Amino acid sequence: MKRNWQSAWIVGGSTGLGAELAKNLAHDGVVTYVSARNSNRLEILSQKLQAAISYPLDITDSDACVRSVSDIIKSNDGLPDLIILAAAVYRPMNAGNFDVQEISNMINVNYMGIVNMLAALLPHSSSNKNVTIAVITSPSGWRGLPGAVGYGPSKAAVINMIESLKPELDDCGFDLRLVNPGFIKTRLTDKNEFNMPQLMDPKDAASRVLTGLSSTKFDISFPNPFLIYLKLLRILPYSLFFWVMKKITVNKKT
Numbered sequence: 001m002k003r004n005w006q007s008a009w010i011v012g013g014s015t016g017l018g019a020e021l022a023k024n025l026a027h028d029g030v031v032t033y034v035s036a037r038n039s040n041r042l043e044i045l046s047q048k049l050q051a052a053i054s055y056p057l058d059i060t061d062s063d064a065c066v067r068s069v070s071d072i073i074k075s076n077d078g079l080p081d082l083i084i085l086a087a088a089v090y091r092p093m094n095a096g097n098f099d100v101q102e103i104s105n106m107i108n109v110n111y112m113g114i115v116n117m118l119a120a121l122l123p124h125s126s127s128n129k130n131v132t133i134a135v136i137t138s139p140s141g142w143r144g145l146p147g148a149v150g151y152g153p154s155k156a157a158v159i160n161m162i163e164s165l166k167p168e169l170d171d172c173g174f175d176l177r178l179v180n181p182g183f184i185k186t187r188l189t190d191k192n193e194f195n196m197p198q199l200m201d202p203k204d205a206a207s208r209v210l211t212g213l214s215s216t217k218f219d220i221s222f223p224n225p226f227l228i229y230l231k232l233l234r235i236l237p238y239s240l241f242f243w244v245m246k247k248i249t250v251n252k253k254t
């Protein structure tokens with residue numbers, strides 16, 4: 001599959017899936033800007049990768065998002081061809097540890113952070129240049145899953161917003177995509193105490209993301225068959241859906 005990207009920006013690229021995406025792109029000679037909050041980790045990563053440029057950013061700071069977009073446009077002579085918004089935080093949560101502060105934090109980073117980035121990017125859409133903007137969401141945003149209180153709604157909100165913007169932005173130079181991976185072994189899933197089906201290595205997941213983005217697919221979901229089962233959950237009537245969820249909750253506890 002053909003990849004035409006000369007430049008890329010990975011937001012949330014200091015660890016996990018984002019870091020693997022940055023490594024993959026930089027190894028291919030793509031000029032890759034890498035952002036996250038922790039500047040030390042970004043520096044270490046960019047020193048290892050010749051084509052990577054560290055650009056610290058906290059996406060909850062809307063002014064910083066605007067400044068970063070403007071700086072990167074200047075440095076790159078236009079927006080990068082590929083922008084991947086991968087930043088997120090996660091805490092497993094159910095009724096037993098329901099926590100307003102943690103929910104607010106997940107909504108603030110995972111949803112409002114993406115809103116801040118889009119608000120900073122939208123004024124720079126242009127019919128002269130096609131920029132792919134991929135947002136890493138999660139199948140936990142498709143339906144309310146056990147243990148995903150806070151995280152699931154934050155991802156559901158992003159999915160809904162991107163679906164809403166997609167048709168309008170198609171003609172304005174922004175090619176919006178959704179990436180919905182299953183479980184990947186990162187510090188995020190290290191918090192899970194249950195068995196994660198088809199758990200992927202971040203390298204494998206990054207390579208699948210880039211293959212998906214090289215195609216014209218809007219929804220890049222993997223791995224199957226796990227993701228097919230999760231997609232089927234979306235069309236189950238509530239009675240059946242809750243029966244399956246209760247079974248899962250009981251299995252998680254035992």
Ligand SMILES: NC(=O)c1ccc[n+]([C@@H]2O[C@H](COP(=O)([O-])OP(=O)(O)OC[C@H]3O[C@@H](n4cnc5c(N)ncnc54)[C@H](OP(=O)(O)O)[C@@H]3O)[C@@H](O)[C@H]2O)c1
Pocket residue numbers: 011012013014015016017018035036037038039041057058059060085086087088089109113136137138139180181182183184185186187188189
């Ligand atoms: N792991 C999975 O199984 C899985 C499954 C489905 C979807 N996802 C999604 O995949 C993406 C990557 O997750 P991951 O598993 O690779 O987790 P991760 O290793 O924890 O990576 C998250 C990245 O986001 C950055 N980040 C967090 N808060 C930020 C903020 N306020 N501003 C800027 N950057 C911020 C982190 O760096 P700093 O802490 O330095 O800021 C880090 O680079 C996330 O969107 C996640 O929801 C993961």
